[in-house]
Amino acid sequence: MFNAGLSLDQAPPLGVVLRFFLTLPLFGFIAAVCMIASYTDLGNTGTPAFLALTHLVVLGIAAQAMSGALFQMLPVLAGAVIDHPYRRARRIHALLTLGSVLLVFSFASERFDLLGIAAPLTAAALGFMAVVMLNRLLRVANKTASVTGMILALVALLGALIAALAMGFFYATGDLGSLFSAFKAAHIRLMLLGWILTLIVAVALQVVEMFYVTPPYPKAVQRFFLPLLFILLIADTAGAFLLPSAVPAIDTLLALTVTAFAALTLRRLSQRKRPLADATVWLWRTGMGVLLLAAVLFLAGETVAAAYALGYAILSVIYAMSYKIVPFLVWFHLNAKGVMECPMMGDVVPARRARYHLQLFWAVGVFLAAVPFAAETLIAAGMLFGMLNLLYGYNLLHAAVLYFKLKDKGIL
Amino acid sequence: MNTAREIRFDARELEHPKPLEEAVWHLRRLETGQYLHMIHRRCPYPLLEICDKNGYRYAVREIRTDLWHLFFTKDENLPLDELAREAGDV
Numbered sequence: 093m094f095n096a097g098l099s100l101d102q103a104p105p106l107g108v109v110l111r112f113f114l115t116l117p118l119f120g121f122i123a124a125v126c127m128i129a130s131y132t133d134l135g136n137t138g139t140p141a142f143l144a145l146t147h148l149v150v151l152g153i154a155a156q157a158m159s160g161a162l163f164q165m166l167p168v169l170a171g172a173v174i175d176h177p178y179r180r181a182r183r184i185h186a187l188l189t190l191g192s193v194l195l196v197f198s199f200a201s202e203r204f205d206l207l208g209i210a211a212p213l214t215a216a217a218l219g220f221m222a223v224v225m226l227n228r229l230l231r232v233a234n235k236t237a238s239v240t241g242m243i244l245a246l247v248a249l250l251g252a253l254i255a256a257l258a259m260g261f262f263y264a265t266g267d268l269g270s271l272f273s274a275f276k277a278a279h280i281r282l283m284l285l286g287w288i289l290t291l292i293v294a295v296a297l298q299v300v301e302m303f304y305v306t307p308p309y310p311k312a313v314q315r316f317f318l319p320l321l322f323i324l325l326i327a328d329t330a331g332a333f334l335l336p337s338a339v340p341a342i343d344t345l346l347a348l349t350v351t352a353f354a355a356l357t358l359r360r361l362s363q364r365k366r367p368l369a370d371a372t373v374w375l376w377r378t379g380m381g382v383l384l385l386a387a388v389l390f391l392a393g394e395t396v397a398a399a400y401a402l403g404y405a406i407l408s409v410i411y412a413m414s415y416k417i418v419p420f421l422v423w424f425h426l427n428a429k430g431v432m433e434c435p436m437m438g439d440v441v442p443a444r445r446a447r448y449h450l451q452l453f454w455a456v457g458v459f460l461a462a463v464p465f466a467a468e469t470l471i472a473a474g475m476l477f478g479m480l481n482l483l484y485g486y487n488l489l490h491a492a493v494l495y496f497k498l499k500d501k502g503i504l
Numbered sequence: 505m506n507t508a509r510e511i512r513f514d515a516r517e518l519e520h521p522k523p524l525e526e527a528v529w530h531l532r533r534l535e536t537g538q539y540l541h542m543i544h545r546r547c548p549y550p551l552l553e554i555c556d557k558n559g560y561r562y563a564v565r566e567i568r569t570d571l572w573h574l575f576f577t578k579d580e581n582l583p584l585d586e587l588a589r590e591a592g593d594v
Contacts, residue, residue: 103550168549302546303520366519420521424550427528428557437521 104163104174106425108181110492112160113414115189117485119152124481126200127474131467137396144199149403151192151214154288157410159184159221161295162242164417169298170239172228180224187217204263211260215253222246222253237314241294244322248286251329255279277332277339284402285346286325292379292409293318296357303416304373306360313356321349347387354384371446372412378454379408400460411453411484415446418488422495431498440494441487449487452480508582514543516571527551531560531576539577539584541591545570563588 123145127134130141137146163181166172174180191214198206226246232239255278262272297317301308308314324346331338357380361373369377386401419440426434459473511530515523523544528551530540542548547564555562555576563584565573573591575584 103553305517305519305545364519365517416520420550423521423525424554427554430558432532436525 103421103424103428104167104177104181106421106495108177109160109164109417109421110488111181111185112156112163113418114485114488114492115156115185116153116410116414117481117488119148119156119192120481120484121478122196123148123152124474124478127477128471130200131470131474134470135396135463135467137399140199140202144196146399146403147192147196147199149407150283150288151188151195154406154410155188155192155218156185157414158288158291159188159218161413161417162221162225162291164421165238165295166225166228166242170229170232170236170242171234172225172232172239174224174228180221184217184221187213187220191215191217204266207260208264211256215257218249219253222249236298237318238294238298241290241297241318244318245287245290245294248282248290248322248325252279252282252287255282271333274332274336278329281325281328281332281346285321285350288406289350290318290321292406293321293353295413296353296376296409299413299416300357300360300376304361304376305365306363309356309360313353317349317353321346324349344391347390351384351387354380354387358384370443371450372415374450375408375412375415375453378450378457379405379412382408382457397464400463404457404460408453411449414488415441415449418491422491426495426498429499431501433498433501435494440491445483445487449480449483452476452483456480508577508579508587509538511538511540512543513540516543516545524548524551527576528554531555531558534576534578536579537582539575539579539582539587541587542574542576544572544574547572548574565589565591567592 126141126145126148130139130145133139133141134145136142159181163174163177166174191210191212194206194210195214198204198210226243229239229243229246235243255275258275259272259279262268262275297309297314300306324342328339328342328346331342358377361377361380364373382401383405386398386405389395389398389401419437422440423434423437456473456476459469459476462469463473511534513527513530515526518526523542527540527542527548534540547566551574552562552564560576560578561580561582561584562574562576564575565588567573573588575587575591577584
């Protein structure tokens, strides 16, 4: 029993988390424009347009969402309260946004000399965040699977940033030496699988059961999956530098590991007790289904298609989580202030508008799937993705406005 | 004799965010001499924080990792700790 001894003042100020999430639709909209404007150049992973689009999704959307989610989840899931969250979030967000814009611009305009500024700016933002959060997480006494996952994800992020800085240096000096491809391989794997996917797994282990009343993941999965994924990533990264011939075999193991997790999560979501599924359940299902597809495409040697599928899967989970986190935070902070007129969480972002988002997202997926047969379908996918981001921005902004309208009506 | 009136709310089968929303709905309607007895599959920490900030008293008892009894009231005279001690498996 307890009434005391536990720090319950856990949730960070709303502005800390919201600033990151409100930025997602902006970068999403720019990504849509990039898809439409450069649709002929997006079929090859080496083109400047592809690099620009990749960084719009990975930095502009995923890294912003992950940063906001970590500021929210560290205190709630790990009991790790970050000091001065508002000041730190403001600095990280500003640096990350500026760095991302400059990075994307330097790729899109082929001004690679600018990478010498853009890469350090972005690395400073994410590196600072990783160090601050690791400092807190390493001191958490009860290291659950989610806490371990967050730690591993942040360590991988630091590795990915070091590789990015090295690549930025190579690009800026125009000297793409023999180590460039090893740094590139390490950067891609540590960023996509080490940082983003590890964090998604860490969050899934906690929230799929909690939000959707499913049976828990098996104990062995909770205990060993993330360390296994991390060991494979370390082996892959080391292999890129020391034994490149081993990389394909380790990549195959990684893809199989990801496939197993996606399949297990789909199975768990099918074991929900409630028959009805809201948009967030479908977004999780879509994310895990397409993640599984990405792994299969990768194993089949279709790396471009696998990259698009992985990006789509990541976005799906991010949308699912943001439609849970943002309404919850608005509702929570209004209730904590004793606002009697506080809306239900379902009214902060109405279910109908979340469903429209889901349907638009599926439509984007359908057109993306048709790209190998006709590159022009990327234009349609881009237009739909632009509409999706307008709707997404409206939904998130509506939540923010609702909070600011009601926050001073509290009885406290 | 304990004459307190219990409002019982079993949230174990409810998906997020229903347990939190419905618990707050019940809390706002509690009258003197009443308490909310919430049964949940986990400890709803955000709800406890809302209670802290809104002047509710509470007592929490973990029976198993997936079975929690929580007691809430605004009534200063209700023996919440005693109620929590008596709570068992359901």
